[in-house]
Amino acid sequence: MEIVGQLQKQFVDFTTSLYREGILDGQFVELQKLQDESTPDFVCELVSEYFQDSEKILTNLTTALQQQVVNFKVVDDHVHQFKGSSSSMGALRVRNMCIAFKSLCEEKNLDGCLRCLQQLKHEFYLVKNKWETLFRLERQILEAGGAVPFVDYRFY
Amino acid sequence: MVSTCDSDFANLNKGNVEEEPHVLAVDDNLVDRKLVEKLLKNSSCKVTTAENGLRALEYLGLLDGKKSSMNNNALKVNMIITDYCMPEMNGYELLKKIKESSLMKDVPVVIMSSENVPTRINKCLEEGAQMFMLKPLKCSDVKKLRCHLMQCRG
Numbered sequence: 361m362e363i364v365g366q367l368q369k370q371f372v373d374f375t376t377s378l379y380r381e382g383i384l385d386g387q388f389v390e391l392q393k394l395q396d397e398s399t400p401d402f403v404c405e406l407v408s409e410y411f412q413d414s415e416k417i418l419t420n421l422t423t424a425l426q427q428q429v430v431n432f433k434v435v436d437d438h439v440h441q442f443k444g445s446s447s448s449m450g451a452l453r454v455r456n457m458c459i460a461f462k463s464l465c466e467e468k469n470l471d472g473c474l475r476c477l478q479q480l481k482h483e484f485y486l487v488k489n490k491w492e493t494l495f496r497l498e499r500q501i502l503e504a505g506g507a508v509p510f511v512d513y514r515f516y
Numbered sequence: 517m518v519s520t521c522d523s524d525f526a527n528l529n530k531g532n533v534e535e536e537p538h539v540l541a542v543d544d545n546l547v548d549r550k551l552v553e554k555l556l557k558n559s560s561c562k563v564t565t566a567e568n569g570l571r572a573l574e575y576l577g578l579l580d581g582k583k584s585s586m587n588n589n590a591l592k593v594n595m596i597i598t599d600y601c602m603p604e605m606n607g608y609e610l611l612k613k614i615k616e617s618s619l620m621k622d623v624p625v626v627i628m629s630s631e632n633v634p635t636r637i638n639k640c641l642e643e644g645a646q647m648f649m650l651k652p653l654k655c656s657d658v659k660k661l662r663c664h665l666m667q668c669r670g
Contacts, residue, residue: 390654394554402554410547440601444630445547448652 364506371497375511378494383487388450389512407491410449414484417442421477425470435473436465442480453483537594537665538562542572542610543628544602548651552597552628555658564593569605569613572598578617590619595665599651600629600636608640615644626661628653 378384395402417438424435443458457480464472498508539561543549549565556563566572573579576590596614600607607627614620624646629636637648647664649657 387652387654390652391551393655394551394558396558399554406547406550406554409550413546437603441545444545444601444651447630448545448547448551450652 364501364504367497367501367504368506368509371494371501372509372511374497375494376513378490379511379513382452383490384450385452386450387448391450392510404495407449407495410445410451411488413445414442414488418477418481418484421480425473425477430468430470430473432465432468432473436462439465451484451487454480454487457483536560536562537662538564538592540564540566540572540575540593540596542566542569542596542598542602542607544568544599548599548628552653555653555655556597558655559658559662561662564589568602569598569607569610572596572610573613576614576617576620578613578620590617593620593623595624595626595646595661596620597626597628597649597661600627600640601631608636608643611640611643611645624665 391403391406421435421438421442424431424438439458439461443455443462446454446458457476461473461476461480464476501508539556541549541552541556541563543552543565544567546567549567553563553565564575566575570579576593578590598607598610602610605613607629611625611627614623614625621644625644626647626649627637627640627645628649628651630651632650640648647661649661
């Protein structure tokens with residue numbers, strides 16, 4: 361039981377840090393509220409879909425920005441998709457980076473876009489890493505026979 | 517691609533429309549589609565999803581040139597919820613097509629968008645949209661929707 365307690369504390373501390381650092385926002389809490397006994401893997405599966413979808417978008421963005429003549433409308437469309445899904449997932453920093461990216465598209469600022477893409481990739485892989493850690497901690501708690509604490513840490 | 521998922525209630529409650537409305541959810545974004553589907557299913561709705569306006573119209577039997585005189589799908593759908601920003605046919609254009617149809621014009625249509633643009637909102641409401649909802653959707657949003665939907669049919 362002590363192991364479970366330690367793991368649970370680790371989980372709570374880690375999750376709280378994600379909200380504090382603005383990596384995740386209250387929308388992630390909303391997603392967890394949707395998960396129930398009949399769909400215990402809802403969040404994990406949705407995050408997985410988000411990862412796959414995002415990788416495709418990042419590839420598309422890289423390609424779009426490598427064209428001889430860059431079509432900023434196409435770039436903006438991809439960023440818009442990424443902003444939407446990131447917002448729905450609660451990936452706050454990724455979403456905010458998309459907002460900055462959209463402005464650069466509007467300005468048709470190629471250098472700015474290229475730099476922003478790098479930052480966007482950084483933020484995405486960061487949240488991906490954090491989520492993977494989060495789900496690993498969850499699994500450890502469950503395997504040790506404990507329940508995963510619900511961390512409702514929302515900023516208003 | 518259109519997929520239909522029946523909630524567990526369907527078997528217990530043999531298609532009692534009052535208890536479980538059938539909602540057609542349209543969104544080109546995969547994550548958003550999954551999210552809206554879960555939100556609706558958690559609110560005891562049967563959900564069919566479509567990834568764009570054309571697929572939605574196809575499901576409803578409203579595609580020009582492919583019109584079927586009797587489409588069971590259209591009769592089953594109690595509400596349509598659609599994203600605004602979609603390529604080729606946006607939510608407003610889809611709304612118009614639905615309102616032009618004698619079969620579907622009285623079905624409530626809800627528009628969702630990540631952008632709070634008053635002119636866009638007004639345009640949709642004027643065209644007959646029941647409600648406009650700001651993304652990302654939360655549990656409380658769908659509850660409001662459900663109440664609204666029940667009142668409409670009241």
